[in-house]
Amino acid sequence: MNEISRESIIQAAGGDMEAFEALYKATSGFVYNVALRIAQKTSDAEEITQDVFMKIHRNLKEFSFKSSFKTWAYRITVNTALNHCRASMKDKDVIDMENVGELASQRNDLKEKIDRQDSEAKVSEMLAALSPEQRAIIILREIEGLDYKEIAETLNIPINTVRSRLKRSREELIVCAKKGVASHEVR
Numbered sequence: 001m002n003e004i005s006r007e008s009i010i011q012a013a014g015g016d017m018e019a020f021e022a023l024y025k026a027t028s029g030f031v032y033n034v035a036l037r038i039a040q041k042t043s044d045a046e047e048i049t050q051d052v053f054m055k056i057h058r059n060l061k062e063f064s065f066k067s068s069f070k071t072w073a074y075r076i077t078v079n080t081a082l083n084h085c086r087a088s089m090k091d092k093d094v095i096d097m098e099n100v101g102e103l104a105s106q107r108n109d110l111k112e113k114i115d116r117q118d119s120e121a122k123v124s125e126m127l128a129a130l131s132p133e134q135r136a137i138i139i140l141r142e143i144e145g146l147d148y149k150e151i152a153e154t155l156n157i158p159i160n161t162v163r164s165r166l167k168r169s170r171e172e173l174i175v176c177a178k179k180g181v182a183s184h185e186v187r
Contacts, residue, residue, distance in 0.1 A: 004069050013060040020060075024053060027069075030144075031077050037139045038081035040128060044088070048081050055080065067153050074146070074154040078136050085132040126176040134169040141166055 004026055011019035031052050036045035055076050063072060127135050140146045140154060151166075152159040 006065065009060070009063060009065075009069055013063065020057065023056075027073055028053070031073060034074065034077045034139065034144065035081045037127070037143060038078065038132065038136055039085060040124060044084060048077070048084050051084075052077050052080050071150055071153045074140070074144075074150070075156065078140070078154055082132045082136060126173055129176045130169060130172055134165065134172060137162065137165050138169050138173065 004023055008019050008022060012023050028049065032045055032049045035048035035052070036042065039045050039048055052073070056073065059076075063069070127138065130138065137151065137155070140151045141148075146154065148159050148162050148166075151162045155162070157165075
């Protein structure tokens, strides 16, 4: 995501809908991607993205430029996605027929695409084994490329907590990977 100019943010905060639309266009892709990686369902990611922009619109006047807009938007996105995941934990047993249909149609694609999706599925499966908090910190560091300071600002936690959570999350991923290797070797 490219940084958004201070002037554009001020205009959007002042009610300029064109400025807000430009802000939306500049940030909606990354908001959706972060939401999708945390929630792991397209329908949830769409709902989270919508909620995030409602919150941004409502709270833009409160943005004080103490951090970058990117960090502020990450914080809102991660918190919204985590809250959504917590709320939907009760519905975890419900099968998402949309994803089942997607998997069935993907089987007809080229070998290259199947291999890529297999790798992505393994990563998603490993991420799914993590708690939402662990998943968020791995996504912010390893996929989105944020540094420790940006993660600390995004999650509103001390930098040493970022380090320890990241270490524990990575250790958990290693355990998941070993379990995956073991289950593949048995076959």
